Amino acid sequence: MDATTYKQLRAFAAQYGAAVGLIWIASFAFYVIGLTRPLVGNLALLTGLLSIVAAGLLLRRFRQEVCPLRFWQTWWMGALTFMYASVLMAVAQFVYFRYIDHGQMADAYAAILQQPEAIAMMQGMMPGEDVGQAATEVIGLLRTISPIRLTFEFLIYDLALGLVLAFPTAWIAWGGSNRPTQRQSPTE
Numbered sequence: 001m002d003a004t005t006y007k008q009l010r011a012f013a014a015q016y017g018a019a020v021g022l023i024w025i026a027s028f029a030f031y032v033i034g035l036t037r038p039l040v041g042n043l044a045l046l047t048g049l050l051s052i053v054a055a056g057l058l059l060r061r062f063r064q065e066v067c068p069l070r071f072w073q074t075w076w077m078g079a080l081t082f083m084y085a086s087v088l089m090a091v092a093q094f095v096y097f098r099y100i101d102h103g104q105m106a107d108a109y110a111a112i113l114q115q116p117e118a119i120a121m122m123q124g125m126m127p128g129e130d131v132g133q134a135a136t137e138v139i140g141l142l143r144t145i146s147p148i149r150l151t152f153e154f155l156i157y158d159l160a161l162g163l164v165l166a167f168p169t170a171w172i173a174w175g176g177s178n179r180p181t182q183r184q185s186p187t188e
Contacts, residue, residue: 001073005067008066008067009062009067009069009073009076009077009080010080012062012066012077013077013080013081013084014080014084016055016058016059016062016081016084017080017081017082017083017084017085017087017088018084018085018088019054019058020051020054020055020058020081020082020084020085021084021085021086021087021088021089021092022088023047023048023050023051023054023085024048024051024085024088024089024158025088025089025092026047027044027045027047027048027051028044028089028092028093028096030043030044030047031044032096032104032105035105035108035109035112036108051085052165052168052169052172053172055078055081055082055085055165055169055172056078056168056169056170056171056172056173056175057172057173058081059074059077059078059081059169059170059172059173060172060173060174060175062077062173063173063174071170071174074170074173074174075166075167075169075170076166077170078165078166078167078169078170078173079162079163079166081162081166081169082158082159082161082162082163082165082166082169083159083162085158085162086155086158086159086162087155089154089155089158090151090152090154090155090158093150093151093154093155094147094148094151097147097150097151098147098148101147103143105142106139106142106143109138109139109142110135110139113135113138113139114135118135119131119132119135122134122135
């Protein structure tokens, strides 16, 4: 891969990362709403899965129309795409946690952990432990984490997840054929 192709790959990965990042932001919004309205939480999962398919289709289009890539080059472009998406997602999450949340997520988790089903599940996971005390400690810890630290934790998670998601994305991108080669006319 020459320098021009690499610059082009990075530029397209940034554009595709912006598109995938917007899908991730929508998924995060659905997740937050889904904490109080469970049906909307299902949309968060579907939107997150849609981002993988969308990234794969965008990379396939790049391979077919701009530059044919080998599998590892396609994986690298997918990883870059998810890296850019992670940065955009981190900005949106910081804005949410700093200016919008005001402890609503911690309150939602506290309400979820007080439900009998959650208590029974936690007792099964931690036999002999004081489940109420553990839930109180988790919620207390969640309330003490600063927005920037929480955003940084999500960013690290998203970057690692992006490296893994680049594999199915590259696989989807490889589902199509490379850019068609120009055929020579019979007179040549």
